[in-house]
Amino acid sequence: MIPVNSPLLDGDESRYLQECIATGWLSAEGGFVEQFEREFAARVGRAHGVAVSSGTAALDVAVAALGLGPGDEVIVPTFTIISCVAAILRAGATPIFVDSDARTWNMNVDQIEPLLNRRTRAIMPVHTYGLPVDMEPLLKLAGDHGLHVIEDAAEAHGLQYRGEPCGSFGDISTFSFYANKLVTTGEGGMVLTDDPAIAERCRSLRNLCFGSGRRFVHEELGWNYRMSNLQAAVGVAQLKQLDRFIRLKRAMGQRYSDRLGSLAAITLQPARTEHAENGYWVYGVVLEDHVPLDAAEAMRRLAERGIGTRPFFWPMHEQPVLKRLGFSDGNARPVSERLARRGFYLPSGLGLSQAEIDTVCDEVCALLADFGIRT
Numbered sequence: 001m002i003p004v005n006s007p008l009l010d011g012d013e014s015r016y017l018q019e020c021i022a023t024g025w026l027s028a029e030g031g032f033v034e035q036f037e038r039e040f041a042a043r044v045g046r047a048h049g050v051a052v053s054s055g056t057a058a059l060d061v062a063v064a065a066l067g068l069g070p071g072d073e074v075i076v077p078t079f080t081i082i083s084c085v086a087a088i089l090r091a092g093a094t095p096i097f098v099d100s101d102a103r104t105w106n107m108n109v110d111q112i113e114p115l116l117n118r119r120t121r122a123i124m125p126v127h128t129y130g131l132p133v134d135m136e137p138l139l140k141l142a143g144d145h146g147l148h149v150i151e152d153a154a155e156a157h158g159l160q161y162r163g164e165p166c167g168s169f170g171d172i173s174t175f176s177f178y179a180n181k182l183v184t185t186g187e188g189g190m191v192l193t194d195d196p197a198i199a200e201r202c203r204s205l206r207n208l209c210f211g212s213g214r215r216f217v218h219e220e221l222g223w224n225y226r227m228s229n230l231q232a233a234v235g236v237a238q239l240k241q242l243d244r245f246i247r248l249k250r251a252m253g254q255r256y257s258d259r260l261g262s263l264a265a266i267t268l269q270p271a272r273t274e275h276a277e278n279g280y281w282v283y284g285v286v287l288e289d290h291v292p293l294d295a296a297e298a299m300r301r302l303a304e305r306g307i308g309t310r311p312f313f314w315p316m317h318e319q320p321v322l323k324r325l326g327f328s329d330g331n332a333r334p335v336s337e338r339l340a341r342r343g344f345y346l347p348s349g350l351g352l353s354q355a356e357i358d359t360v361c362d363e364v365c366a367l368l369a370d371f372g373i374r375t
């Protein structure tokens with residue numbers, strides 16, 4: 001089986017982990033946490049980094065740190081992971097879902113303005129699958145209307161939009177270091193900001209809001225979302241490899257596209273837009289409507305052929321839990337609905353060899369040929 005993801009841990013990861021064990025520093029108090037925060041923030045050009053236990057935790061902390069709450073609306077892509085929406089809902093705010101752009105699969109920035117009203121407080125763009133969102137018009141809208149921007153850059157480590165690092169935009173940005181991310185700590189995340197007061201608030205929220213007064217006396221509620229020294233040790237080692245990882249992902253994207261780019265049966269995310277180059281965090285494909293298979297069936301058949309895949313996101317406005325809670329307005333978002341039903345991604349791990357990519361392409365072509373589709 002060619003796995004859908006496999007990390008590369010061939011740098012200083014073991015050595016730094018050994019150091020944690022040798023010194024006995026395992027918890028969040030260890031020195032690697034602060035080092036990882038400093039080095040990751042510097043890489044993205046932000047003043048402050050607050051390491052947390054996951055990308056989901058980072059979103060919770062970001063939304064809470066900005067003081068979003070009941071009565072506030074947050075504009076968010078419908079085609080994303082539920083972590084974005086869960087953070088908004090847990091704060092008591094209301095998510096407003098925007099459909100995807102058919103070409104980039106990112107939030108359709110042109111659809112934001114009509115949704116703004118006096119309750120709108122923030123926009124949460126998500127760089128989907130390694131292709132940066134068109135941030136400039138979004139930031140202009142946010143500036144004109146006094147809105148916060150929470151940039152979810154979980155899938156955009158080391159990428160750039162108009163020459164500026166993804167994760168450097170808006171009031172606050174969030175990252176995930178889950179095992180399939182470019183920089184991984186196994187589980188982990190980070191909040192970045194340039195605002196010292198927001199950073200301080202994030203630090204407090206991730207650590208149960210222990211105040212500066214007597215320990216165990218709390219003025220507010222927070223979470224234990226701390227990152228351990230073990231995780232951060234891996235993160236410091238991984239971050240040193242980020243440029244290499246980006247090159248590997250782009251080479252993977254190029255090799256897949258050389259084989260699959262000309263197939264009329266599938267559409268791909270663009271290799272570049274006017275403002276950004278795709279980092280191919282994952283390599284997604286969308287089956288054209290004339291292909292007599294949906295994504296679920298294609299994935300099942302590829303698994304039989306030894307190819308690991310993952311489905312695309314399922315739109316937030318179609319989520320059973322959000323419908324039950326009354327946060328789905330019943331309106332269609334046709335682009336995301338189609339992406340969810342026709343799209344999936346192919347093996348995309350950093351450990352993937354060129355021969356494996358070729359095997360994946362052979363199997364995709366053979367599957368299509370089974371249905372009489374010329375490749």
Ligand SMILES: Cc1ncc(COP(=O)(O)O)c(C=O)c1O
Nearest residue numbers: 054055056081083154176177178
């Ligand atoms: C865009 C995006 N945001 C948030 C998350 C949540 O991160 P985590 O899995 O670390 O909680 C992910 C995870 O895959 C993601 O892709």
